[in-house]
Amino acid sequence: EPEVTQTPSHQVTQMGQEVILRCVPISNHLYFYWYRQILGQKVEFLVSFYNNEISEKSEIFDDQFSVERPDGSNFTLKIRSTKLEDSAMYFCASRQGTGTGELFFGEGSRLTVL
Amino acid sequence: QQQVKQSPQSLIVQKGGISIINCAYENTAFDYFPWYQQFPGKGPALLIAIRPDVSEKKEGRFTISFNKSAKQFSLHIMDSQPGDSATYFCAASPHSGGGADGLTFGKGTHLIIQP
Numbered sequence: 001e002p003e004v005t006q007t008p009s010h011q012v013t014q015m016g017q018e019v020i021l022r023c024v025p026i027s028n029h030l031y032f033y034w035y036r037q038i039l040g041q042k043v044e045f046l047v048s049f050y051n052n053e054i055s056e057k058s059e060i061f062d063d064q065f066s067v068e069r070p071d072g073s074n075f076t077l078k079i080r081s082t083k084l085e086d087s088a089m090y091f092c093a094s095r096q097g098t099g100t101g102e103l104f105f106g107e108g109s110r111l112t113v114l
Numbered sequence: 115q116q117q118v119k120q121s122p123q124s125l126i127v128q129k130g131g132i133s134i135i136n137c138a139y140e141n142t143a144f145d146y147f148p149w150y151q152q153f154p155g156k157g158p159a160l161l162i163a164i165r166p167d168v169s170e171k172k173e174g175r176f177t178i179s180f181n182k183s184a185k186q187f188s189l190h191i192m193d194s195q196p197g198d199s200a201t202y203f204c205a206a207s208p209h210s211g212g213g214a215d216g217l218t219f220g221k222g223t224h225l226i227i228q229p
Contacts, residue, residue, distance in 0.1 A: 004157075033216055043150075043158060043203060045216030056215055091157050101146050101207065103217060105157030 002026040004106035006092050012112045013082055021077045021109045023092030029104070030097035032075045034067065036060065037089045037108070046090075049075065050097075082113045118206050120220025128228050133191040135223045137204035140185065144206040148217070149178065149189045152201045161202070162189070194227045201225070 005024045013019050025032050034046040047057040049067055064080045075094075079086055089110050093103040119138045127133045137147075148163035164171045164178040164187065171178045177190040191198055201224050205217040 035216070042221040043217075043219040045218065048216050058216070093157075101148070101163070102160045103158075105159065107155070107157050 002104075004092055004094055004104050006090075006106035006109050008109055009107070010110040010112070012114065015084055015113055016081050019079045019082055019086075019111060021079075021090050021092075021111070023075045023077070023106060024073050025075055025092065025094030026096075026104055027073070028096065029094035031055075031095040032067075032069070033093040033095070033103065034077045035091040035093060035105075037091065039088070043091065046077075079111075082111075084113050087111055087113045118204055118218050118220040120204050120223060122223060123221065124224040124226070126226045126228060127194045129194065129196060131194050131227075133194045133198065133225055133227070134188060135202055135204070135225070136186065136188045137206075137220050138184075138186045139206050139218075141206070141208075141218075142185075143208040144218075145209070146207045147178070147180065147187050148205050149176075150203045150205060150219075152203065152222075158203060191225075194225075196227045196229050199225055199227045 007022045032049040035043050036046055037043045045058050047061045048055045066078045068076050089108040091108045092106045095103050121136050145166055149161045150158035151161045152158040162173050162176050164180050166182045169180050175192045180187045201222045203222045204220040207215050207217045
C-alpha cells in the first residue's frame with residue numbers, strides 16, 4: 001500500500017540552527033501538507049502546498065518556516081533558526097485531489113531543540 | 115471560529131462497551147468532518163468521515179452521528195475492543211475536504227479499552 005514517508009524520524013538540534021525535514025508524498029497525490037503536534041496536544045495545521053506553491057498557511061507558519069518541492073518526489077519543511085518551542089512532532093500529509101478528502105499522514109519527524 | 119472543540123479529553127471503557135466522543139464546531143463553512151485514529155508513534159489515520167448531507171454514517175463498529183443545526187458530531191464505537199485503544203481526533207474542513215485548506219483538528223481523546 002502506498003504511504004507517505006518522512007525523514008529523519010528524530011532530529012536533535014541546537015537552538016538557532018537550521019533544520020530540514022523531508023517527506024516523500026504518495027506519488028499520484030496533488031496536495032501536500034505539514035502539520036505539527038506538540039507532545040500530548042492536538043495536531044495543528046502549518047501549511048498546504050498545491051501546484052508548486054503555498055495554498056494556505058496558518059499563523060504558526062511564520063517567516064522562519066519555508067516549504068519546497070525541489071523535485072518530483074520530495075516535499076521539505078525548513079525551519080531557519082530553531083527555537084525551543086519548535087520542539088514537536090512534524091507530520092507530512094498528502095491528498096489525492098479527487099474523490100474523498102482523506103489525508104494520508106506519514107509517521108512523523110520528531111524535532112527536539114535544545 | 116476556526117476551533118473544533120472535542121470532549122472528553124480521556125475516556126476509559128470496558129471491553130464490549132460503547133465509546134462516545136463528541137465534537138462541536140462554529141464555522142458554518144465546514145462541510146467535511148473526518149475522525150482520525152492515532153496510535154503511539156504513528157501518524158493519524160482516517161477512520162471514518164461524514165458530510166452534512168447525511169445525519170449518520172456507519173462503517174463496521176464505528177458510527178458518526180451529525181447534527182447540523184447544533185453544529186455537533188460524535189463518534190460511537192460499538193463493542194469496543196482493547197485494540198481500539200488509541201487517541202481519536204475529530205476534524206473539520208470546508209470545501210467538502212476537496213480544497214487546499216488544512217484540516218482543523220480537535221484536541222484529541224485518549225481512549226483506553228479495559229479488558
